[in-house]
Amino acid sequence: MKVHLPNSAFIGNIDPFLRVIDLKHPGVLEITTNPKWISVHPVILSLVAALGLEADEIKCDTLTAKSAHYLERMGLFKFLGIESGIKIKEHESAGRFIPINQIKNSDELSQFIKEMIPLLHLQPKQVEPIRYVVSELVRNVIEHATSPTGAIVSAQYYKKSNRIGIGIADTGVGIKKTINQSHAAESHMQAIRLALTPGITGTTKREGGTEFNAGAGLFFIKAIAKVNHDFFMLYSGDALYKLLKSKSERLYADPFIDRHSQADDLPSWAGTVVGIDISLNETREFSRLLDLIRDIYLKTVKERRKAKYRKPRFI
Amino acid sequence: MITINLFEKAGSFAENKDLARDIRKNEIIPALKKDQNVVLDFDNVEATTQSFIHALISDLIRTYGHEVLDRISFKSCNETTQKIIMIVSDYMQESD
Numbered sequence: 001m002k003v004h005l006p007n008s009a010f011i012g013n014i015d016p017f018l019r020v021i022d023l024k025h026p027g028v029l030e031i032t033t034n035p036k037w038i039s040v041h042p043v044i045l046s047l048v049a050a051l052g053l054e055a056d057e058i059k060c061d062t063l064t065a066k067s068a069h070y071l072e073r074m075g076l077f078k079f080l081g082i083e084s085g086i087k088i089k090e091h092e093s094a095g096r097f098i099p100i101n102q103i104k105n106s107d108e109l110s111q112f113i114k115e116m117i118p119l120l121h122l123q124p125k126q127v128e129p130i131r132y133v134v135s136e137l138v139r140n141v142i143e144h145a146t147s148p149t150g151a152i153v154s155a156q157y158y159k160k161s162n163r164i165g166i167g168i169a170d171t172g173v174g175i176k177k178t179i180n181q182s183h184a185a186e187s188h189m190q191a192i193r194l195a196l197t198p199g200i201t202g203t204t205k206r207e208g209g210t211e212f213n214a215g216a217g218l219f220f221i222k223a224i225a226k227v228n229h230d231f232f233m234l235y236s237g238d239a240l241y242k243l244l245k246s247k248s249e250r251l252y253a254d255p256f257i258d259r260h261s262q263a264d265d266l267p268s269w270a271g272t273v274v275g276i277d278i279s280l281n282e283t284r285e286f287s288r289l290l291d292l293i294r295d296i297y298l299k300t301v302k303e304r305r306k307a308k309y310r311k312p313r314f315i
Numbered sequence: 316m317i318t319i320n321l322f323e324k325a326g327s328f329a330e331n332k333d334l335a336r337d338i339r340k341n342e343i344i345p346a347l348k349k350d351q352n353v354v355l356d357f358d359n360v361e362a363t364t365q366s367f368i369h370a371l372i373s374d375l376i377r378t379y380g381h382e383v384l385d386r387i388s389f390k391s392c393n394e395t396t397q398k399i400i401m402i403v404s405d406y407m408q409e410s411d
Binding site: 106109110113114124128131132135136139199206207208209211212213214216217220286287290291293294297298301302305 | 328369403
Protein backbone atom coordinates (compact mmCIF):
# COMPACT_ATOMS: atom_id res chain seq x y z
CA MET A 1 0.00 0.00 0.00
CA LYS A 2 1.20 3.51 -0.72
CA VAL A 3 -0.08 6.84 0.47
CA HIS A 4 1.29 10.31 -0.22
CA LEU A 5 0.68 13.17 2.19
CA PRO A 6 0.53 16.28 -0.02
CA ASN A 7 1.07 19.93 0.82
CA SER A 8 -2.68 20.46 1.11
CA ALA A 9 -5.58 18.04 1.40
CA PHE A 10 -8.84 18.99 3.04
CA ILE A 11 -12.37 17.81 2.30
CA GLY A 12 -12.84 20.33 -0.49
CA ASN A 13 -9.74 19.16 -2.37
CA ILE A 14 -9.37 15.58 -1.11
CA ASP A 15 -10.05 13.86 -4.45
CA PRO A 16 -6.46 13.96 -5.82
CA PHE A 17 -5.17 12.53 -2.53
CA LEU A 18 -7.62 9.63 -2.70
CA ARG A 19 -6.92 8.94 -6.37
CA VAL A 20 -3.26 8.16 -5.80
CA ILE A 21 -3.68 5.88 -2.80
CA ASP A 22 -2.37 2.45 -3.71
CA LEU A 23 -4.19 -0.26 -1.77
CA LYS A 24 -2.39 -3.22 -3.34
CA HIS A 25 -0.06 -5.41 -1.22
CA PRO A 26 -1.71 -4.83 2.18
CA GLY A 27 1.24 -6.20 4.16
CA VAL A 28 3.39 -3.11 3.65
CA LEU A 29 2.44 0.56 3.97
CA GLU A 30 4.72 3.14 2.39
CA ILE A 31 4.13 6.75 3.40
CA THR A 32 5.66 9.52 1.32
CA THR A 33 5.26 13.21 2.06
CA ASN A 34 5.56 16.58 0.41
CA PRO A 35 9.12 17.71 1.16
CA LYS A 36 8.22 21.33 1.88
CA TRP A 37 4.82 21.52 3.52
CA ILE A 38 2.14 19.14 4.80
CA SER A 39 -1.28 20.45 5.69
CA VAL A 40 -4.00 17.84 5.86
CA HIS A 41 -7.47 17.35 7.32
CA PRO A 42 -7.87 14.93 10.25
CA VAL A 43 -9.84 12.60 7.97
CA ILE A 44 -6.59 11.92 6.13
CA LEU A 45 -4.73 11.15 9.33
CA SER A 46 -7.51 8.78 10.42
CA LEU A 47 -7.38 7.10 7.01
CA VAL A 48 -3.59 6.65 7.10
CA ALA A 49 -3.74 5.36 10.69
CA ALA A 50 -6.44 2.85 9.72
CA LEU A 51 -4.27 1.64 6.84
CA GLY A 52 -1.34 1.33 9.23
CA LEU A 53 -3.31 -1.12 11.35
CA GLU A 54 -3.64 -3.36 8.30
CA ALA A 55 0.09 -3.41 7.58
CA ASP A 56 2.78 -5.64 9.05
CA GLU A 57 5.51 -3.24 7.96
CA ILE A 58 5.39 0.56 7.67
CA LYS A 59 7.96 2.64 5.81
CA CYS A 60 7.96 6.42 6.01
CA ASP A 61 9.97 9.10 4.22
CA THR A 62 12.41 11.18 6.15
CA LEU A 63 10.26 14.17 7.01
CA THR A 64 11.61 17.47 5.76
CA ALA A 65 8.44 19.58 5.63
CA LYS A 66 8.41 22.48 8.07
CA SER A 67 4.92 21.57 9.21
CA ALA A 68 5.67 17.88 9.78
CA HIS A 69 5.50 18.39 13.55
CA TYR A 70 1.70 18.54 13.06
CA LEU A 71 1.70 14.82 12.21
CA GLU A 72 3.74 14.11 15.33
CA ARG A 73 1.45 16.24 17.49
CA MET A 74 -1.61 14.45 16.15
CA GLY A 75 -0.01 11.18 17.23
CA LEU A 76 0.33 9.64 13.76
CA PHE A 77 3.78 8.13 14.24
CA LYS A 78 3.11 6.97 17.77
CA PHE A 79 -0.08 5.32 16.52
CA LEU A 80 1.78 3.65 13.66
CA GLY A 81 4.63 2.60 15.95
CA ILE A 82 7.34 4.36 13.95
CA GLU A 83 9.93 6.92 14.97
CA SER A 84 9.66 10.29 13.23
CA GLY A 85 12.66 11.91 14.85
CA ILE A 86 10.53 15.02 15.46
CA LYS A 87 10.60 16.55 18.91
CA ILE A 88 7.68 18.72 19.98
CA LYS A 89 7.43 21.02 22.95
CA GLU A 90 4.85 19.90 25.47
CA HIS A 91 3.04 23.22 25.51
CA GLU A 92 2.12 22.78 21.86
CA SER A 93 -0.14 19.88 22.79
CA ALA A 94 -2.34 22.21 24.83
CA GLY A 95 -3.86 23.38 21.54
CA ARG A 96 -7.29 22.44 20.35
CA PHE A 97 -7.01 19.06 18.74
CA ILE A 98 -7.84 15.47 19.38
CA PRO A 99 -4.97 13.15 18.46
CA ILE A 100 -5.60 9.90 16.65
CA ASN A 101 -7.61 7.49 18.79
CA GLN A 102 -8.79 3.95 18.22
CA ILE A 103 -12.26 3.11 19.55
CA LYS A 104 -13.42 -0.48 19.50
CA ASN A 105 -16.53 -0.62 21.63
CA SER A 106 -19.37 1.30 23.19
CA ASP A 107 -17.70 1.88 26.55
CA GLU A 108 -14.52 3.18 24.92
CA LEU A 109 -16.67 5.58 22.90
CA SER A 110 -18.47 6.93 25.97
CA GLN A 111 -15.12 7.45 27.70
CA PHE A 112 -13.63 9.08 24.60
CA ILE A 113 -16.48 11.58 24.35
CA LYS A 114 -16.07 12.55 28.01
CA GLU A 115 -12.34 13.14 27.53
CA MET A 116 -12.47 14.76 24.10
CA ILE A 117 -14.64 17.77 24.84
CA PRO A 118 -12.33 19.49 27.36
CA LEU A 119 -9.47 19.19 24.84
CA LEU A 120 -11.31 21.47 22.44
CA HIS A 121 -11.94 24.32 24.92
CA LEU A 122 -15.33 25.16 23.45
CA GLN A 123 -18.49 26.91 24.59
CA PRO A 124 -21.34 24.54 25.62
CA LYS A 125 -23.41 25.48 22.55
CA GLN A 126 -20.49 24.67 20.25
CA VAL A 127 -19.96 21.30 21.89
CA GLU A 128 -23.42 20.00 21.09
CA PRO A 129 -23.09 19.20 17.38
CA ILE A 130 -19.51 17.96 17.76
CA ARG A 131 -20.18 15.31 20.35
CA TYR A 132 -23.37 14.39 18.51
CA VAL A 133 -21.44 13.80 15.27
CA VAL A 134 -18.65 11.80 16.92
CA SER A 135 -21.06 9.65 18.92
CA GLU A 136 -23.29 8.76 15.99
CA LEU A 137 -20.49 8.15 13.50
CA VAL A 138 -18.39 5.99 15.79
CA ARG A 139 -21.45 4.02 16.89
CA ASN A 140 -22.12 3.32 13.21
CA VAL A 141 -18.67 1.78 12.93
CA ILE A 142 -19.00 -0.25 16.12
CA GLU A 143 -22.40 -1.62 15.11
CA HIS A 144 -22.18 -2.04 11.36
CA ALA A 145 -18.59 -2.14 10.14
CA THR A 146 -17.59 -5.41 11.83
CA SER A 147 -14.06 -4.11 11.85
CA PRO A 148 -11.70 -5.78 14.32
CA THR A 149 -9.74 -2.55 14.51
CA GLY A 150 -12.78 -0.41 15.31
CA ALA A 151 -12.98 3.28 14.43
CA ILE A 152 -9.99 5.59 14.06
CA VAL A 153 -10.89 9.15 15.07
CA SER A 154 -9.08 12.47 15.09
CA ALA A 155 -10.09 16.13 15.10
CA GLN A 156 -8.54 19.56 14.78
CA TYR A 157 -9.67 23.08 15.57
CA TYR A 158 -8.64 25.70 13.02
CA LYS A 159 -8.37 29.07 14.66
CA LYS A 160 -8.23 31.12 11.46
CA SER A 161 -11.47 29.75 10.05
CA ASN A 162 -12.95 28.97 13.49
CA ARG A 163 -13.98 25.47 12.55
CA ILE A 164 -13.47 21.89 13.70
CA GLY A 165 -12.46 19.18 11.26
CA ILE A 166 -13.33 15.63 12.27
CA GLY A 167 -12.20 12.42 10.55
CA ILE A 168 -13.35 8.86 11.22
CA ALA A 169 -12.07 5.83 9.29
CA ASP A 170 -12.56 2.11 9.50
CA THR A 171 -11.49 -0.88 7.45
CA GLY A 172 -14.65 -2.91 7.99
CA VAL A 173 -17.16 -4.21 5.47
CA GLY A 174 -18.15 -0.85 3.96
CA ILE A 175 -21.53 0.75 3.34
CA LYS A 176 -22.58 -1.40 0.36
CA LYS A 177 -22.36 -4.68 2.23
CA THR A 178 -24.20 -3.21 5.23
CA ILE A 179 -26.99 -1.65 3.16
CA ASN A 180 -27.37 -4.74 1.00
CA GLN A 181 -28.40 -6.83 3.98
CA SER A 182 -31.86 -5.37 3.37
CA HIS A 183 -31.69 -3.42 0.12
CA ALA A 184 -30.32 -3.95 -3.36
CA ALA A 185 -27.66 -1.34 -4.08
CA GLU A 186 -25.79 -2.30 -7.24
CA SER A 187 -22.88 0.07 -6.66
CA HIS A 188 -21.05 1.66 -3.77
CA MET A 189 -22.45 5.05 -4.79
CA GLN A 190 -26.01 3.71 -4.75
CA ALA A 191 -25.35 2.30 -1.30
CA ILE A 192 -24.05 5.67 -0.08
CA ARG A 193 -27.13 7.35 -1.52
CA LEU A 194 -29.40 4.97 0.38
CA ALA A 195 -27.37 5.28 3.58
CA LEU A 196 -27.82 9.05 3.52
CA THR A 197 -31.57 8.82 2.97
CA PRO A 198 -33.62 9.20 6.17
CA GLY A 199 -35.23 6.00 7.37
CA ILE A 200 -33.10 3.62 5.29
CA THR A 201 -31.06 1.13 7.29
CA GLY A 202 -29.24 -2.02 6.32
CA THR A 203 -30.76 -3.85 9.26
CA THR A 204 -34.31 -4.03 7.88
CA LYS A 205 -36.59 -2.95 5.04
CA ARG A 206 -39.23 -2.07 7.56
CA GLU A 207 -40.24 1.59 7.90
CA GLY A 208 -39.13 2.80 11.32
CA GLY A 209 -36.17 0.43 11.39
CA THR A 210 -35.52 -2.11 14.08
CA GLU A 211 -35.63 -1.62 17.83
CA PHE A 212 -31.99 -0.55 17.62
CA ASN A 213 -31.57 1.18 14.26
CA ALA A 214 -33.70 3.74 12.46
CA GLY A 215 -31.48 4.62 9.51
CA ALA A 216 -31.29 8.23 10.61
CA GLY A 217 -27.69 8.69 11.77
CA LEU A 218 -25.93 9.67 8.56
CA PHE A 219 -28.85 11.84 7.45
CA PHE A 220 -28.60 13.80 10.71
CA ILE A 221 -24.85 14.27 10.24
CA LYS A 222 -25.25 15.47 6.65
CA ALA A 223 -28.01 17.82 7.84
CA ILE A 224 -25.69 19.32 10.47
CA ALA A 225 -23.10 20.02 7.76
CA LYS A 226 -25.68 21.34 5.27
CA VAL A 227 -27.38 23.76 7.63
CA ASN A 228 -24.02 25.09 8.82
CA HIS A 229 -22.76 25.43 5.21
CA ASP A 230 -19.92 22.99 5.82
CA PHE A 231 -18.23 20.16 3.95
CA PHE A 232 -19.10 16.52 4.60
CA MET A 233 -17.68 13.46 2.83
CA LEU A 234 -18.36 9.77 2.76
CA TYR A 235 -15.90 7.38 1.04
CA SER A 236 -16.61 3.67 0.82
CA GLY A 237 -15.63 1.11 -1.81
CA ASP A 238 -14.78 3.00 -4.99
CA ALA A 239 -17.24 5.82 -4.28
CA LEU A 240 -16.86 9.26 -2.77
CA TYR A 241 -19.86 11.45 -1.97
CA LYS A 242 -19.01 14.99 -0.99
CA LEU A 243 -21.50 17.54 0.25
CA LEU A 244 -20.25 20.88 -1.02
CA LYS A 245 -20.62 24.17 0.77
CA SER A 246 -23.84 25.88 -0.14
CA LYS A 247 -25.79 28.91 0.95
CA SER A 248 -28.97 26.89 1.10
CA GLU A 249 -30.21 25.51 4.40
CA ARG A 250 -32.93 23.45 2.82
CA LEU A 251 -32.73 19.78 3.67
CA TYR A 252 -33.48 17.05 1.15
CA ALA A 253 -34.11 13.38 1.72
CA ASP A 254 -32.19 12.53 -1.45
CA PRO A 255 -28.50 13.45 -1.00
CA PHE A 256 -28.13 13.78 -4.78
CA ILE A 257 -30.36 16.87 -4.72
CA ASP A 258 -27.97 18.64 -2.35
CA ARG A 259 -25.07 20.52 -3.93
CA HIS A 260 -22.48 17.77 -4.04
CA SER A 261 -19.75 16.06 -6.01
CA GLN A 262 -19.32 12.37 -6.53
CA ALA A 263 -16.74 9.96 -7.89
CA ASP A 264 -17.06 6.23 -8.36
CA ASP A 265 -13.70 5.32 -9.80
CA LEU A 266 -11.48 5.68 -6.75
CA PRO A 267 -9.22 3.02 -5.21
CA SER A 268 -11.58 0.62 -3.48
CA TRP A 269 -11.54 1.28 0.26
CA ALA A 270 -12.65 -1.77 2.24
CA GLY A 271 -14.55 0.11 4.91
CA THR A 272 -15.80 3.63 5.35
CA VAL A 273 -14.17 7.02 5.75
CA VAL A 274 -16.16 10.01 6.96
CA GLY A 275 -14.99 13.60 7.17
CA ILE A 276 -16.87 16.65 8.33
CA ASP A 277 -16.15 20.29 9.07
CA ILE A 278 -18.19 22.21 11.62
CA SER A 279 -17.87 26.00 11.49
CA LEU A 280 -18.21 27.33 14.99
CA ASN A 281 -19.09 30.88 14.08
CA GLU A 282 -21.92 29.65 11.89
CA THR A 283 -23.13 26.86 14.12
CA ARG A 284 -26.83 27.19 13.95
CA GLU A 285 -28.84 26.57 17.06
CA PHE A 286 -28.98 22.81 17.29
CA SER A 287 -32.59 23.11 18.35
CA ARG A 288 -33.52 24.94 15.13
CA LEU A 289 -31.69 22.30 13.11
CA LEU A 290 -33.81 19.61 14.75
CA ASP A 291 -36.97 21.42 13.59
CA LEU A 292 -35.74 21.25 10.00
CA ILE A 293 -34.81 17.58 10.37
CA ARG A 294 -38.19 16.73 11.87
CA ASP A 295 -40.05 18.35 8.97
CA ILE A 296 -38.16 16.58 6.21
CA TYR A 297 -37.93 13.27 8.03
CA LEU A 298 -41.65 13.05 8.60
CA LYS A 299 -42.42 14.15 5.06
CA THR A 300 -40.10 11.48 3.67
CA VAL A 301 -41.55 8.67 5.78
CA LYS A 302 -45.10 9.68 4.79
CA GLU A 303 -44.19 9.82 1.10
CA ARG A 304 -42.57 6.40 1.28
CA ARG A 305 -45.62 4.94 2.99
CA LYS A 306 -47.89 6.53 0.42
CA ALA A 307 -45.81 5.06 -2.40
CA LYS A 308 -46.60 1.60 -1.00
CA TYR A 309 -50.37 2.16 -0.96
CA ARG A 310 -52.36 -0.21 -3.11
CA LYS A 311 -54.52 1.60 -5.63
CA PRO A 312 -58.18 0.56 -5.84
CA ARG A 313 -58.99 -1.15 -9.09
CA PHE A 314 -62.08 0.25 -10.78
CA ILE A 315 -63.40 -2.11 -13.41
CA MET B 316 -45.88 4.71 38.63
CA ILE B 317 -42.13 4.39 38.41
CA THR B 318 -39.58 7.11 37.74
CA ILE B 319 -36.39 6.31 35.86
CA ASN B 320 -33.54 8.77 36.30
CA LEU B 321 -31.69 8.91 32.98
CA PHE B 322 -28.82 11.04 34.25
CA GLU B 323 -27.91 8.41 36.84
CA LYS B 324 -27.79 5.74 34.18
CA ALA B 325 -26.56 7.50 31.06
CA GLY B 326 -24.85 10.69 32.26
CA SER B 327 -25.17 14.26 31.03
CA PHE B 328 -24.77 13.22 27.37
CA ALA B 329 -27.14 10.30 26.96
CA GLU B 330 -25.73 8.59 23.86
CA ASN B 331 -24.99 4.99 24.82
CA LYS B 332 -27.79 3.09 23.09
CA ASP B 333 -26.80 -0.19 24.72
CA LEU B 334 -27.79 1.44 28.00
CA ALA B 335 -30.98 2.78 26.44
CA ARG B 336 -31.96 -0.73 25.31
CA ASP B 337 -31.19 -2.12 28.77
CA ILE B 338 -33.36 0.54 30.43
CA ARG B 339 -36.20 -0.27 28.05
CA LYS B 340 -35.96 -4.03 28.51
CA ASN B 341 -35.17 -4.18 32.19
CA GLU B 342 -37.18 -1.30 33.58
CA ILE B 343 -39.73 0.22 31.22
CA ILE B 344 -41.25 -2.96 29.79
CA PRO B 345 -41.59 -4.73 33.16
CA ALA B 346 -43.32 -1.63 34.55
CA LEU B 347 -45.72 -1.45 31.60
CA LYS B 348 -46.48 -5.14 31.99
CA LYS B 349 -47.46 -4.45 35.58
CA ASP B 350 -49.78 -1.68 34.34
CA GLN B 351 -47.57 0.97 35.89
CA ASN B 352 -47.05 4.32 34.21
CA VAL B 353 -43.45 5.38 33.58
CA VAL B 354 -41.73 8.73 34.07
CA LEU B 355 -38.48 9.12 32.18
CA ASP B 356 -36.67 11.83 34.11
CA PHE B 357 -34.12 13.73 32.01
CA ASP B 358 -33.11 16.15 34.77
CA ASN B 359 -29.38 17.04 34.33
CA VAL B 360 -29.24 15.35 30.94
CA GLU B 361 -27.73 18.11 28.80
CA ALA B 362 -28.03 16.33 25.48
CA THR B 363 -28.93 13.08 23.83
CA THR B 364 -28.87 11.50 20.38
CA GLN B 365 -31.57 10.22 18.07
CA SER B 366 -30.00 6.76 18.36
CA PHE B 367 -30.32 6.75 22.14
CA ILE B 368 -33.95 7.86 22.08
CA HIS B 369 -34.74 5.40 19.29
CA ALA B 370 -33.27 2.52 21.32
CA LEU B 371 -35.18 3.74 24.37
CA ILE B 372 -38.71 4.15 22.99
CA SER B 373 -39.15 3.06 19.38
CA ASP B 374 -39.89 -0.56 20.15
CA LEU B 375 -42.37 0.45 22.85
CA ILE B 376 -44.39 2.38 20.27
CA ARG B 377 -44.19 -0.52 17.83
CA THR B 378 -45.08 -3.16 20.42
CA TYR B 379 -47.69 -1.37 22.50
CA GLY B 380 -49.04 1.03 19.87
CA HIS B 381 -49.26 4.82 19.91
CA GLU B 382 -51.24 4.62 23.15
CA VAL B 383 -48.08 3.77 25.05
CA LEU B 384 -47.24 7.47 24.91
CA ASP B 385 -50.20 8.05 27.23
CA ARG B 386 -48.43 5.90 29.79
CA ILE B 387 -44.93 7.38 29.49
CA SER B 388 -44.02 10.90 30.59
CA PHE B 389 -40.80 12.68 29.71
CA LYS B 390 -39.79 14.87 32.64
CA SER B 391 -37.37 17.85 32.75
CA CYS B 392 -36.28 17.56 29.12
CA ASN B 393 -34.44 20.55 27.70
CA GLU B 394 -35.46 21.92 24.32
CA THR B 395 -33.19 19.79 22.14
CA THR B 396 -33.99 16.59 24.03
CA GLN B 397 -37.70 17.33 23.60
CA LYS B 398 -37.21 17.81 19.88
CA ILE B 399 -35.29 14.57 19.45
CA ILE B 400 -38.03 12.70 21.34
CA MET B 401 -40.61 14.35 19.06
CA ILE B 402 -38.72 13.27 15.93
CA VAL B 403 -38.53 9.64 17.07
CA SER B 404 -42.14 9.49 18.28
CA ASP B 405 -43.33 11.09 15.01
CA TYR B 406 -41.54 8.71 12.67
CA MET B 407 -42.40 5.66 14.73
CA GLN B 408 -46.10 6.55 14.66
CA GLU B 409 -45.87 6.86 10.87
CA SER B 410 -43.99 3.56 10.56
CA ASP B 411 -44.96 -0.05 9.93
